[in-house]
Amino acid sequence: MSSRQPLNGRTPSVKDVAAAAGVSLGTVSNVMNRPEMVSAGTRERVERAMLELGFVRNESARQLRAGTSRTLAYVMLDGTNPFFHDVAQGIELAAEDADLSLFICNSNGRTEREEVHLDRLMQQRVQGILITPVHPDAAALDEVARRGIPIVVVDRTPSSGAFCSVAVDDVLGGRLAVEHLIERGHTRVAFLGGPESIGQVCERLQGAREIWAESGLPADDLIHLPTAALTVGEGRAAGERLAGLPARRRPTAAFCANDLLALGLLQQTVGAGQRVPEDLAIVGYDDIEFAAAAAVPLTSVRQPRQELGRAAAQLVLDEATNPQHEHQQATFIPELVARVSTARQVG
Amino acid sequence: MSSRQPLNGRTPSVKDVAAAAGVSLGTVSNVMNRPEMVSAGTRERVERAMLELGFVRNESARQLRAGTSRTLAYVMLDGTNPFFHDVAQGIELAAEDADLSLFICNSNGRTEREEVHLDRLMQQRVQGILITPVHPDAAALDEVARRGIPIVVVDRTPSSGAFCSVAVDDVLGGRLAVEHLIERGHTRVAFLGGPESIGQVCERLQGAREIWAESGLPADDLIHLPTAALTVGEGRAAGERLAGLPARRRPTAAFCANDLLALGLLQQTVGAGQRVPEDLAIVGYDDIEFAAAAAVPLTSVRQPRQELGRAAAQLVLDEATNPQHEHQQATFIPELVARVSTARQVG
DNA sequence: TCCTCGCATTGAAACGTTTGAAAGGTCATG
DNA sequence: CATGACCTTTCAAACGTTTCAATGCGAGGA
Structure with a gap:
């Protein structure tokens, strides 16, 4: 398809292309960077030479000279x-x-x-x-x-x-999630999330607390279950702690700081024979693809x-x-x- | 922390470092690339100059000259x-x-x-x-x-x-999956996967067929349900087709060409009120993190x-x-x- | 004192491009 | 015929490194 000269092993440079096309090295550069200032005939000749030699521009050299990556x-x-x-x-x-x-x-x-x-x-x-x-x-x-x-x-x-x-x-996101749960009639809700060094976690919790207070619900009924990370495994672990709560303190819904936690919680809950949402409603955060695809499709706060x-x-x-x-x-x-x-x- | 000279806007080069340290430009390069051939005193002087000027080596230039990225x-x-x-x-x-x-x-x-x-x-x-x-x-x-x-x-x-x-x-992977199902007593199994242009899909199916035949089971009882892609959505769709089969032809287990399909199938099955594995056993492929985290933890073929x-x-x-x-x-x-x-x- | 040896440092030539000034060439105009 | 304008092409100087031959220097041996 192309009669490629070996150039004794070197990969071809503009110089080689110029020689093959019978023009100067500057013209080759012009073909690449300012084709409008090269006559049609020359341009075509140069382009053919490039193709035949299999020329690939050296980006390092370009960048070094042009100063821009x-x-x-x-x-x-x-x-x-x-x-x-x-x-x-x-x-x-x-x-x-x-x-x-x-x-x-x-x-x-x-x-x-x-x-x-x-x-x-x-x-x-x-x-x-x-x-x-x-x-x-x-x-x-x-x-x-x-x-x-x-x-x-x-x-x-x-x-x-x-x-x-x-x-x-994220404050708004937290409000949306908990507002939704309140609207669904929940009056005891858990917030799963941590560590608190992650700004997002704090803000989502803050939003949750704001709307909770605005709705006149007692602060004690929004329970913060801290997690060590935002992973599926931590979600499962939190689910076990949740199940271990005495019935009168056990929440009917959980808002998780992200979907991975929510998926873990969902898995633990269903695995323990409880039903979602009948026994426990769950809201996640991020709306990752797997949220919609979970065995019980997950309500979630979508970020753009x-x-x-x-x-x-x-x-x-x-x-x-x-x-x-x-x-x-x-x-x-x-x-x-x-x-x-x-x-x-x-x- | 550092008294950085502006160099009228330019970012400092080896030349600037050399000037600041009172050595030649080649020495600066040596400090970076062959520090053992520079005396301790000079080396330290150069390193201090680099730090003070906030020197960052220009990788394009390095690569251009050295010829290696x-x-x-x-x-x-x-x-x-x-x-x-x-x-x-x-x-x-x-x-x-x-x-x-x-x-x-x-x-x-x-x-x-x-x-x-x-x-x-x-x-x-x-x-x-x-x-x-x-x-x-x-x-x-x-x-x-x-x-x-x-x-x-x-x-x-x-x-x-x-x-x-x-x-x-992948042939072996297919064998492992189906061997496992046969061992569990299944005698009607579906294979979900497609399109056939994907080599993996064909090979996993081939492995499945091999072990099936070797076990003396009738070829017709290993049913290939083709999918258009290896996605969660396709898995759900295939699940519906599966549910639509007449009871006597309906398989008791499914082997999916990847975990995304398997998760979709799992979701559809559970959503339709069937139990996994009692009504339908499922094996996935890849063992992605979400496989273990699914509402019903998924058996899967793990690739290293x-x-x-x-x-x-x-x-x-x-x-x-x-x-x-x-x-x-x-x-x-x-x-x-x-x-x-x-x-x-x-x- | 002179030579040699080894080590640390220097100097200059590359690497492959881009770029702007300069040089040809063609053509219309005075 | 000379001039200038325009378009295309060439020329040479960068860009910031690395590398290697050459240089300088101090010490040790003759």
Whole structure:
């Protein structure tokens, strides 16, 4: 299909293409970067030469000279949580529109990996960094910003205004979830979530408490069951503690700080022979794909995950290209998706 | 903490560090790359200068000159399937050991995105590419190999031996699943899976048929229910078809080509008021985290996902560094994990 | 004192691109 | 015929590193 010359092992460069097409090296570059200033005939000749030699532009050289990279990066917090992949998907779409590559890294909740990744990304001179950090106020983030690299914090709200962030209103999310349960007639509700070092957990709990108080229900009847992490296993463990409560203190509904907890709780509850929602109604948070697909489809608070990613990407691009960019904290509105796990009791 | 000079906006280069430390530019490079040939005093002086200026090595320049990059890439097939993230995790660990960065891309099952990604990665001159391709025999893969870039196909087996691959023995997996069901006394079993263009699906079915025949059961009693994709939704749909079969033809167990299908089937079955495993036993494939966490914990065929990723990374590194590398097709052994969804009936 | 050896440092040439100034060439105009 | 305007193409200087041959230097041996 192509008569490729070996060039004694080297991969072909613009110089080789130029020689093959009988033009200067600058013209080859023009064909790639400013084709409108090259005559049709020359352009075609050069393009054919590229094809025949199997030329692939050396991005390092391009970037070194041009001073600008064509990649964005997302440092995600937890690769095992589907939530972050939907966010990544949104970022990817925005990146695709802007004709940029997306470099996905995973810190796995370890500050140390996060720092390694940030360092590498700075070395790569990426156009911008999106990150869901282990700690929203980590010094490493300021370091990146200080170097002038656009950075946007995703799904967390840093206390300083040193960079942009996008997040979802978690207090509102908590209100929506518990309002829904109150409306369904529940008057004893458990909140599952922890550790409290995670801002989201606190805010969702805060929202829950607000609406609870506003509805005139006694504070003691909203029970906080702390968990050590937001995982399926912790959800199961919390379910056991719940089942162990004396009947008069046992809640009729649970609001979980995320869907993984909710799925664990659901599993434990059904496994113990209780029915959902008759014996225990459950609300999750995030509305991951598996929430709808659970054996009892899960009511959950949906966050606009893709939109979150997309907005973050747009902010980072604005910071990269717009000289009068101003940092902003974007907030999205969550939405309750009611399913069987909180279905209204008939009769 | 550091008295950083602005250098009128430029980010500092080795040259600046050299000036600040009062040494030549070559010495600075030596401090970074061959510290043993720099005297302790000089080294310390240079390191202090780096810190003070906030020097960050320009990776493009390094790579251009050195001709070697420090990154591996994984092009994953489907970001919504947790299976691939576990594979990615394994790759990441191996990359970490080799002190390389991992660049994760997602083709989302689209050939066109896959090609864009491969092209970009070749431009970046990554050290090697790991990929779970949309089609294991895509021309784009040969193109990469022809350019001399190490490439390893993950979880698929290409028919040509033009590159390495790692996969799991899917025929064996199919045998294990169905053997388990036969042992549990089932004599009418459904196989859910499709489309047949996916090699895995065919091989798992083949394994199922082999053991079925070897056990002397009539071929007609192993029923193939084709699905259009390996998703939760398709699993639900197949469940409805299953429920619609006349009682005498209805199987007592189902073997699903992956866990997403199995979860969908489980959901549909339980939702329709049937019990698992009493009315229908279910075996999935992949043993993703959500399998164990389902309302009825799912029996599944576990693939050594992390190990798969790790092995693939090692192969690609071998090809990149070992001159007498030979392509090989590594095969891993799957393992059945029995859970409640196929529990033995009491009495 | 002169030579040699070994070590630490320097200098300059690459790596493959982009870019803007300069140089050809063609053509219409004065 | 000379001039200038325009369009296309060439030229050469960057970009920030790494690398390796060359240099300088102090010590040890003759």
